[in-house]
Amino acid sequence: xxxxxxxxxxxxxxxxxxxxxxxxxxxxxxxxxxxxxxxxxxxxxxxxxxxxxxxxxxxxxxxxxxxxxxxxxxxxxxxxxxxxxxxxxxxxxxxxxxxxxxxxxxxxxxxxxxxxxxxxxxxxxxxxxxxxxxxxxxxxxxxxxxxxxxxxxxxxxxxxxxxxxxxxxxxxxxxxxxxxxxxxxxxxxxxxxxxxxxxxxxxxxxxxxxxxxxxxxxxxxxxxxxxxxxxxxxxxxxxxxxxxxxxxxxxxxxxxxxxxxxxxxxxxxxxxxxxxxxxxxxxxxxxxxxxxxxxxxxxxxxxxxxxxxxxxxxxxxxxxxxxxxxxxxxxxxxxxxxxxx
Amino acid sequence: xxxxxxxxxxxxxxxxxxxxxxxxxxxxxxxxxxxxxxxxxxxxxxxxxxxxxxxxxxxxxxxxxxxxxxxxxxxxxxxxxxxxxxxxxxxxxxxxxxxxxxxxxxxxxxxxxxxxxxxxxxxxxxxxxxxxxxxxxxxxxxxxxxxxxxxxxxxxxxxxxxxxxxxxxxxxxxxxxxxxxxxxxxxxxxxxxxxxxxxxxxxxxxxxxxxxxxxxxxxxxxxxxxxxxxxxxxxxxxxxxxxxxxxxxxxxxxxxxxxxxxxxxxxxxxxxxxxxxxxxxxxxxxxxxxxxxxxxxxxxxxxxxxxxxxxxxxxxxxxxxxxxxxxxxxxxxxxxxxxxxxxxxxxxxxxxxxxxxxxxxxxxxxxxxxxxxxxxxxxxxxxxxxxxxxxxxxxxxxxxxxxxxxxxx
Numbered sequence: 235x236x237x238x239x240x241x242x243x244x245x246x247x248x249x250x251x252x253x254x255x256x257x258x259x260x261x262x263x264x265x266x267x268x269x270x271x272x273x274x275x276x277x278x279x280x281x282x283x284x285x286x287x288x289x290x291x292x293x294x295x296x297x298x299x300x301x302x303x304x305x306x307x308x309x310x311x312x313x314x315x316x317x318x319x320x321x322x323x324x325x326x327x328x329x330x331x332x333x334x335x336x337x338x339x340x341x342x343x344x345x346x347x348x349x350x351x352x353x354x355x356x357x358x359x360x361x362x363x364x365x366x367x368x369x370x371x372x373x374x375x376x377x378x379x380x381x382x383x384x385x386x387x388x389x390x391x392x393x394x395x396x397x398x399x400x401x402x403x404x405x406x407x408x409x410x411x412x413x414x415x416x417x418x419x420x421x422x423x424x425x426x427x428x429x430x431x432x433x434x435x436x437x438x439x440x441x442x443x444x445x446x447x448x449x450x451x452x453x454x455x456x457x458x459x460x461x462x463x464x465x466x467x468x469x470x471x472x473x474x475x476x477x478x479x480x481x482x483x484x485x486x487x488x489x490x491x492x493x494x495x496x497x498x499x500x501x502x503x504x505x506x507x508x509x510x511x512x513x514x515x516x517x518x519x520x521x522x523x524x525x526x527x528x529x530x531x532x533x534x535x536x537x538x539x540x541x542x543x544x545x546x547x548x549x550x551x552x553x554x555x556x557x558x559x560x561x562x563x564x565x566x567x568x569x570x571x572x573x574x575x
Numbered sequence: 576x577x578x579x580x581x582x583x584x585x586x587x588x589x590x591x592x593x594x595x596x597x598x599x600x601x602x603x604x605x606x607x608x609x610x611x612x613x614x615x616x617x618x619x620x621x622x623x624x625x626x627x628x629x630x631x632x633x634x635x636x637x638x639x640x641x642x643x644x645x646x647x648x649x650x651x652x653x654x655x656x657x658x659x660x661x662x663x664x665x666x667x668x669x670x671x672x673x674x675x676x677x678x679x680x681x682x683x684x685x686x687x688x689x690x691x692x693x694x695x696x697x698x699x700x701x702x703x704x705x706x707x708x709x710x711x712x713x714x715x716x717x718x719x720x721x722x723x724x725x726x727x728x729x730x731x732x733x734x735x736x737x738x739x740x741x742x743x744x745x746x747x748x749x750x751x752x753x754x755x756x757x758x759x760x761x762x763x764x765x766x767x768x769x770x771x772x773x774x775x776x777x778x779x780x781x782x783x784x785x786x787x788x789x790x791x792x793x794x795x796x797x798x799x800x801x802x803x804x805x806x807x808x809x810x811x812x813x814x815x816x817x818x819x820x821x822x823x824x825x826x827x828x829x830x831x832x833x834x835x836x837x838x839x840x841x842x843x844x845x846x847x848x849x850x851x852x853x854x855x856x857x858x859x860x861x862x863x864x865x866x867x868x869x870x871x872x873x874x875x876x877x878x879x880x881x882x883x884x885x886x887x888x889x890x891x892x893x894x895x896x897x898x899x900x901x902x903x904x905x906x907x908x909x910x911x912x913x914x915x916x917x918x919x920x921x922x923x924x925x926x927x928x929x930x931x932x933x934x935x936x937x938x939x940x941x942x943x944x945x946x947x948x949x950x951x952x953x954x955x956x957x958x959x960x961x962x963x964x965x966x967x968x969x970x971x972x973x974x975x976x977x978x979x980x981x982x983x984x
Contacts, residue, residue: 269978269981270980270981271981272981272982273668273980273981273982275778275779276695278695279695280693280694280695280937281691281692281693282691282693282702282934283689283692283870283911284868284870284928287934287937288777289937290777290778290938290939291664291694291937291938292668292670292939298670314979317975317979318971319972319975345954347950347972413803413805431804431805433804433807434804434805434806436957518808519753519754519807519808521950522754522953522956522957523953533755533946533950535640536640537943537945538639538665538942538946539668539940539943539946539976539980540643541979544975544976544979
């Protein structure tokens with residue numbers, strides 16, 4: 235393709251990306267460095283159906299003047315990034331100095347909202363991603379070896395978890411695992427413990443969220459791998475069979491090398507998706523046990539008083555986190571691209 | 576003859592006042608945003624009865640997420656927001672609602688004085704209903720263990736222990752203890768019951784890490800011991816479902832939900848017949864009930880023309896006129912409207928008001944503390960940290976948010 239053709243071809247996409255991706259990110263970064271003005275508060279008498287009380291309120295005239303002077307608010311630099319709700323540099327330093335053991339240090343850190351969320355987010359990402367890739371791969375291999383007539387039906391059912399809206403899927407499971415639900419009751423019977431409750435235990439809640447994550451995302455890996463399997467070189471496969479390769483050896487030495495580039499792609503997308511885990515936490519009402527960066531943003535924005543600067547800061551930290559997480563995969567893709575060129 | 580004359584005069588008078596009230600003529604647009612439950616829907620459709628200009632409503636449970644944005648523009652999308660004590664301060668913090676004194680003088684002759692919400696001497700909202708959390712219980716179960724309805728949380732614990740020991744129910748106590756807003760609200764109730772103060776007078780400095788705070792948390796944990804182990808995932812809906820299913824005998828529930836609690840499908844007769852309402856309970860030997868009083872009312876937007884503000888005021892006043900009370904609307908809420916006769920379901924809220932309960936505080940930074948409580952108390956409730964540590968976390972989380980919002984330096 236000529237450069238000028240490519241330019242005109244890419245221009246609409248480029249403009250859309252600039253408008254809908256780059257500008258919002260710049261705006262978020264800017265918002266994370268500004269906070270609302272100091273509120274001018276005063277004590278006044280409030281009256282209502284239940285009598286009168288002396289309470290504080292915001293003096294609107296004085297505050298409006300401040301706002302008109304500097305509409306963006308106060309510039310606070312990176313101070314929101316380092317406060318307790320985010321990177322908590324002072325608290326982490328204090329915990330390090332006061333540590334009596336490494337375990338105690340991590341316990342203190344786990345009490346800070348950002349690190350608690352990171353703890354779950356990273357565990358979820360690094361456990362769910364490999365599991366769902368393996369599961370997706372197994373389904374793809376199994377479906378591929380089915381009889382032609384059965385394939386369509388099985389593919390449809392394998393895709394169901396992805397078709398169901400995440401929030402609905404997690405809500406259905408949430409009701410089933412209730413201690414009075416079908417699965418919850420079954421587990422109590424299995425464990426012979428009538429007080430067993432998935433929702434009351436942090437470790438069981440984590441396992442449940444990870445199982446849900448694997449269940450809902452495996453179809454994506456399956457579809458990609460299944461598509462890859464359709465281009466499998468039949469010659470190589472056949473010659474390996476003539477050489478006496480077992481089924482496992484065929485998969486290990488022919489199938490896996492063939493679809494390896496797809497593995498990179500699936501890993502890239504799923505790492506990114508899982509790092510932003512959000513719906514299952516809401517669907518499972520799991521915020522008492524597991525939080526994520528996306529949940530922190532939601533929590534900041536859903537309170538009656540919205541914390542815009544704090545939410546922006548967490549958004550920027552999420553973007554940085556995703557970039558760090560993806561860098562190895564991106565680097566390897568880049569190397570592959572260069573070696574081909 | 577005399578009787579007949581009187582009757583006719585009365586009928587004529589009613590007809591005149593009804594037609595006067597019905598003549599709701601407005602000349603500019605009205606657009607209302609508010610929460611979604613039967614009483615508010617009644618108010619919304621009442622305003623829509625006005626003629627002369629368009630009256631739109633957007634009643635949704637997500638009203639809190641849109642009302643500020645919908646009133647910040649100039650002109651504002653919404654000319655009125657239906658709010659409660661906690662949300663009026665949010666709109667006032669953002670300076671999007673206007674004082675109503677001139678409109679009250681012009682069109683508000685039928686409003687009672689206690690309906691007017693004044694802040695610093697200016698009328699900022701007009702209240703139409705009251706709400707509070709109070710005890711809801713199973714009279715039949717308490718009869719079995721030989722106890723009256725508890726008036727304090729200590730008595731409630733005693734009753735719960737007896738019910739469990741008698742093998743009637745394993746987890747007889749219900750509570751909306753879902754991590755987040757609900758859990759924080761239960762803390763607020765109990766903390767007020769123990770006589771705690773949220774802030775230093777006249778300042779945004781938080782003061783919950785104290786004896787009353789610790790006592791509050793310990794009481795909440797004791798109560799949780801008699802609840803379904805999933806209590807941190809139970810909001811009012813889930814708690815009500817437990818009550819309807821006959822798994823719970825004692826719970827602190829919203830008055831606005833008590834009226835229709837056992838009217839759902841599939842509730843057994845045992846639960847229906849045993850269902851009873853009482854006032855709120857005290858805690859720790861205190862005299863102030865461990866609950867908060869709430870009102871719901873309407874505001875008028877600031878960033879709209881005076882004609883639109885007047886039309887909005889007329890339509891909203893029309894919606895809460897005394898004639899709107901009838902058999903269908905009366906049980907929907909504890910109305911603050913003239914001529915309201917309390918129904919059976921209202922006794923809990925009335926008892927709360929008569930026992931000198933505290934209104935939910937109307938300070939600009941209360942919601943920041945509410946959010947901090949909701950996020951930081953669940954570790955304590957799970958037994959992962961001490962009460963002191965949980966309260967220290969709450970204060971730290973609140974301080975960060977209050978600094979960001981400019982309430983603390």
